[in-house]
Amino acid sequence: MHHLRGYFPILNWGRTYDRNAFSNDMIAAVIVTIMLIPQSLAYALLAGLPPEAGIYASIAPIILYAIFGTSRALAVGPVAVVSLLTASAVGQVAEQGTAGYAVAALTLAFLSGGFLLLLGILRLGFLANFLSHPVIAGFITASGILIAFSQLKHLLGVSAHGHTLPQLLTSLGEHLGEINIITVIIGGLATAFLFWVRKGLKPMLRRLGASPTLADVLTKAGPVAAVAVTTLSVWLFGLDDRGVKIVGDVPQGLPPFTLPGLSPDLIGQLMMPAILISIIGFVESVSVAQTLAAKKRQKIDPDQELIGLGAANLGAAFTGGYPVTGGFARSVVNYDAGAETPAAGAFTAIGLAIAAVALTPLVYYLPTATLAATIVVAVLSLVDFSILKKTWGYSKADFIAVAATILLTLGLGVEVGVASGVGISVLLHLYKTSRPHVAEIGLVPGTQHFRNINRHKVATDPTVLSLRVDESLYFVNARFLEDLIQSRVSDGCAIKHVILMFSAVNEVDFSALESLESINHRLTDLGIGLHLSEVKGPVMDRLYQTHFLRDLNGDVFLSQYDAWKALAKSAEMKNAAE
Amino acid sequence: MHHLRGYFPILNWGRTYDRNAFSNDMIAAVIVTIMLIPQSLAYALLAGLPPEAGIYASIAPIILYAIFGTSRALAVGPVAVVSLLTASAVGQVAEQGTAGYAVAALTLAFLSGGFLLLLGILRLGFLANFLSHPVIAGFITASGILIAFSQLKHLLGVSAHGHTLPQLLTSLGEHLGEINIITVIIGGLATAFLFWVRKGLKPMLRRLGASPTLADVLTKAGPVAAVAVTTLSVWLFGLDDRGVKIVGDVPQGLPPFTLPGLSPDLIGQLMMPAILISIIGFVESVSVAQTLAAKKRQKIDPDQELIGLGAANLGAAFTGGYPVTGGFARSVVNYDAGAETPAAGAFTAIGLAIAAVALTPLVYYLPTATLAATIVVAVLSLVDFSILKKTWGYSKADFIAVAATILLTLGLGVEVGVASGVGISVLLHLYKTSRPHVAEIGLVPGTQHFRNINRHKVATDPTVLSLRVDESLYFVNARFLEDLIQSRVSDGCAIKHVILMFSAVNEVDFSALESLESINHRLTDLGIGLHLSEVKGPVMDRLYQTHFLRDLNGDVFLSQYDAWKALAKSAEMKNAAE
Known part of the structure; x- marks a missing residue:
């Protein structure tokens, strides 16, 4: 009923x-x-x-x-x-x-x-x-x-x-x-x-x-x-x-x-x-x-x-x-x-x-x-x-999508106009996610909270590179992270550990998994540890089904703070964190 | 040269x-x-x-x-x-x-x-x-x-x-x-x-x-x-x-x-x-x-x-x-x-x-x-x-995208096959983001770290609903959050504050901004405070240009822990957090 x-x-x-x-x-x-x-x-x-x-x-x-x-x-x-x-x-x-x-x-x-x-x-x-x-x-x-x-x-x-x-x-x-x-x-x-x-x-x-x-x-x-x-x-x-x-x-x-x-x-x-x-x-x-x-x-x-x-x-x-x-x-x-x-x-x-x-x-x-x-x-x-x-x-x-919708509707008719509006919105969204924001992060003193080193006064350690990836990883941006990490580790030779903070990674698709595997291989070759932190439940469930976690040369930490405590070596940095 | x-x-x-x-x-x-x-x-x-x-x-x-x-x-x-x-x-x-x-x-x-x-x-x-x-x-x-x-x-x-x-x-x-x-x-x-x-x-x-x-x-x-x-x-x-x-x-x-x-x-x-x-x-x-x-x-x-x-x-x-x-x-x-x-x-x-x-x-x-x-x-x-x-x-x-690509390439030719493969991957990605994972979170005892209440042993407070939104907010899922919060607050009548933890929100587009405004209006009508935490720099830069932050009936906190300290009322919960 x-x-x-x-x-x-x-x-x-x-x-x-x-x-x-x-x-x-x-x-x-x-x-x-x-x-x-x-x-x-x-x-x-x-x-x-x-x-x-x-x-x-x-x-x-x-x-x-x-x-x-x-x-x-x-x-x-x-x-x-x-x-x-x-x-x-x-x-x-x-x-x-x-x-x-x-x-x-x-x-x-x-x-x-x-x-x-x-x-x-x-x-x-x-x-x-x-x-x-x-x-x-x-x-x-x-x-x-x-x-x-x-x-x-x-x-x-x-x-x-x-x-x-x-x-x-x-x-x-x-x-x-x-x-x-x-x-x-x-x-x-x-x-x-x-x-x-x-x-x-x-x-x-x-x-x-x-x-x-x-x-x-x-x-x-x-x-x-x-x-x-x-x-x-x-x-x-x-x-x-x-x-x-x-x-x-x-x-x-x-x-x-x-x-x-x-x-x-x-x-x-x-x-x-x-x-x-x-x-x-x-x-x-x-x-x-x-x-x-x-x-x-x-x-x-x-x-x-x-x-x-x-x-x-x-x-x-x-x-x-x-x-x-x-x-x-x-x-x-x-x-x-x-x-x-x-x-x-x-x-x-x-x-x-x-x-x-x-x-x-x-x-x-x-x-x-x-x-x-x-x-x-x-x-x-x-x-x-x-x-x-x-x-x-x-x-x-959003402005481009509106302006295009108006101009194309007037110039080419209602059907082309609205279809283009939808298409352009989707493409612009994909474009934005294709070059994700990746912030290098450090510890906000007196807390267990990590933020962008360019926006906040934070503590860092030259041997640990902490990157917060601000986007789901999927085929459109899979290769981007590979290139970015490649260029970051070749810049800083003191780096011993890379921590990827996954708090904003809501999905890792198959293409991105392959990219992570290749990042792991390259860093292993260079003697650099790769670690993940704050991996969400749904993403972790997926990764458990793969051999990526077994092959990972570093660890997966519950929180970025745990990872930092375990990996940051310099004493003064540790003090700043306490 | x-x-x-x-x-x-x-x-x-x-x-x-x-x-x-x-x-x-x-x-x-x-x-x-x-x-x-x-x-x-x-x-x-x-x-x-x-x-x-x-x-x-x-x-x-x-x-x-x-x-x-x-x-x-x-x-x-x-x-x-x-x-x-x-x-x-x-x-x-x-x-x-x-x-x-x-x-x-x-x-x-x-x-x-x-x-x-x-x-x-x-x-x-x-x-x-x-x-x-x-x-x-x-x-x-x-x-x-x-x-x-x-x-x-x-x-x-x-x-x-x-x-x-x-x-x-x-x-x-x-x-x-x-x-x-x-x-x-x-x-x-x-x-x-x-x-x-x-x-x-x-x-x-x-x-x-x-x-x-x-x-x-x-x-x-x-x-x-x-x-x-x-x-x-x-x-x-x-x-x-x-x-x-x-x-x-x-x-x-x-x-x-x-x-x-x-x-x-x-x-x-x-x-x-x-x-x-x-x-x-x-x-x-x-x-x-x-x-x-x-x-x-x-x-x-x-x-x-x-x-x-x-x-x-x-x-x-x-x-x-x-x-x-x-x-x-x-x-x-x-x-x-x-x-x-x-x-x-x-x-x-x-x-x-x-x-x-x-x-x-x-x-x-x-x-x-x-x-x-x-x-x-x-x-x-x-x-x-x-x-x-x-x-x-x-x-x-990913499996659906591969299988469709193989079948359509064999059945309808190479051009249709590869074009459908791209189209299907994009549509499946958009579909996944259209119903984002939203986790209710609580404090992991002894830390300042918050996780899903269904996956971890965490402390919660009946007057504070903390939701971690695991997706960028944009037109495809804008209305989803509106409906979700509506149904969550109508379930729990003790709720006095809603904290949206934005650590995984990498973008808030114009449609999503309108949805946030409407969530704010509805919660204000119900006498419930709406707060944001861990809003990323690029997202915050955008919000500063709008009247949303002025109209917001609650606050924006640097970290979820700060928000929790300020809003969680029950003493035992506070103790758990110390």
Whole structure:
């Protein structure tokens, strides 16, 4: 039963669900639904899909996440970055507007769902850690910029395309002659209005005496107002006949049952993008979920989150949607509105289902420029270059990883950008460990503690060379220690003993073992003793299985101080140690 | 001048060159030349090139390496594994036997030389460390098997092809009907004879009273004898008319001046293989050079070796050769024969040039089966599965990397095999560091030394949780420590202080810094102090630039013992510590 509850978290919170939780969840659902209607249409537009796909992608996935997910406030559905990734991936296999495009989006959701589910069942959630915080921050910022530029065409009424900043700018430049002035006016006013709603409306309402809740709800309803006003204007003044592009016919009805395309060819082309979308979506979702859970001292199980998101994506694949994940904006709104359990998500799904059945004719005259404006205003809040300054001050390696991620995402597209970010972080880490810090150490007087002779006032002995190796020894740096000791002992001819203090050596792999053996042979030839100190348990366990310990010409000491006491010969040094 | 000598090591040994060194070098050169003539022809065959390419690849490269290389005994030229890699890479862009094939081999040598030179100038020799010892061992073993199977067609007189074991076996199976019995007899006898020369001839000659040097020279001349006898047999009995394939016309003359093909298309296709060949060739060459240098207490400069090998490959590209590197067999022979300086290599080049001018008509009737036999006997000595047993006993991660390298090299070819070996080693290393060992530690009584409470008898205090983090903290494991401390403090409610002993933390990157900040916030909320001890200098330097140290609710102690003295409250524990 316990095991079952692990896989169906709904069994935990469902048993204690009461009227109070119900009413809180209901209120949250109404607010989130109002916010989601224009947002879902807009993100579908960003993904290159018909507007209803955004609504469909918010219904089944939300319900499935409510059953399998562990976060109580996470709202699952289309989000900006994943929509952009979808457009980029699907754009490579099909033309926008074709049936093949929509089918490929379903396939992408299916593959992504399957991959997430697989990772969850294999408990491989730690893979997401390969995306470092700075790389994520850089990627989100660059994606925000890309998204904003990709929406410019809707705000100007021109037809441009591209998946990188240079492509988008070139394409916009080529089509600049087609600008539709009325579209520009609608788009400009909608953008300005939405920025004002975001920054200025809430303080103003509070000053006018509105309750915090009311002010909040009205602020969230801003995009709905923009949608309503611009739609009415187009309808009243027949602006669609004057070149303003509108959403047009949106089918009325519940999400259809759809089948993703599963030809080996399509799967082959979409597999890598699906893996990428899964990992990015998972990282975004888990960090939102953890942030919200921490506020209420609740816990998230990342491996179960993989299963929840996997189920949600499979749901999207079979109900006319596209890849989804837990979104930051919608989850925060859900949380702030007082959602207590995943049931709030289910009620939101019902609200959206009603909208899909009843309200779609109302958006016929909705100009795409308004949707573009809601996207631009939403994503520009994601753009934050402060990570560049923070990492520059702390670590140049992290800075390089962020800067490369931003530049490559803008210049070569989202997939290359994020993959390079991960690759560069890993390579820089390996590079750092390939030339480890090795400190010559001496005894801090009056203690049994040893520190770097260049940083601390310590006692040393010319016949004993004590080296603290500040890195695990493995193939990337195995030869480094060999060369270093070789050059150190050829410098100091008084040396009779070398002590390697292994307090920071967390691993000795097979290549490093061979290097240690060769160091031992060389020092034996030179009549110098090789000793180890403070070897950790797990490392010692390994070494016991080899003949290295038998061949070692010196000893292994429990502590560096023991080694020093046994080997330091000069009397004055001994005195200093006492 | 010193700087110049760094780039031209010839200026070092050239100044002191004397008659004694000259005569030693001369003797070595004669022995190596005799060995190299059949070997060069054979490796050219293995690479899919006309036989003279093997001789040409041994002339200019040897001279260029003598000028730029740092090893005194290394003999540069065609080697088995690089020949196999060449056949695999060039086979993908051109048909064997066409002019395009030979040009692509020149291009491969050119790209490889350029890449090595670039690495050398940028001092990037450490990149070779990414190939771990076990991966190299596994790769060499698998390559030896592949090479032996690729030569079976010559020993059987059939026409088969393929770059992986399944391909080779299938192709051999299909052509089994074409077997030429006379070829099988020649090939079988030559193989048996060469095995006997390698294993049994030297002991027998010594028993018969031959001097060690004479026995050695006669053993090295074994392949020449096989070549002479089989060539004569074919000529006398007209076996070439009975289906025995022979070497045929080999142009007489010095190496020609050739130009590698440099179309962007060809460069694009050969760039990755060239990088792979460069790195594998460099690793093989440097390990041979280091082994030989260590015996005479000489030194190798890996970055200058890159320049020497780069120059040698560029030389091969412009003189009708193909990629070369320092070979194990030829270098050992050179060393054993008493070579004192790189001049021995230059004399070998002269010997081979004479052979190219005068001796090529003599190999017209040489059966390719004899060449195949010399290859098979040479490469089977490379095959050594003991690395599997050794790594199995020591470290399963290393074992997995070796086993994968062997299986993938045999099953999918040399390029996939070695690239996967590197990738798998790196991923396994990252995986290990993603779940670091964290030991709860206590004071070893009577000392100031702290060890794992599960492995040693130590004193502890219920109000102080001391954790030794056995890994650098970076993005891959940043979140791990957060979760671990969270679960440890929620288990023990008596805990008032957490001390993180950082003796094994060699790096704290930006992601880990954010995790430490969040640990500090959570512990502060719970009224628990967070302290650090034994933070290394380089890590401390970084932390000083952040506000983490200001925000830290506890202290940073020089040693774990200081932290313990200051924080451990219970009197009996304090007593234990005194």
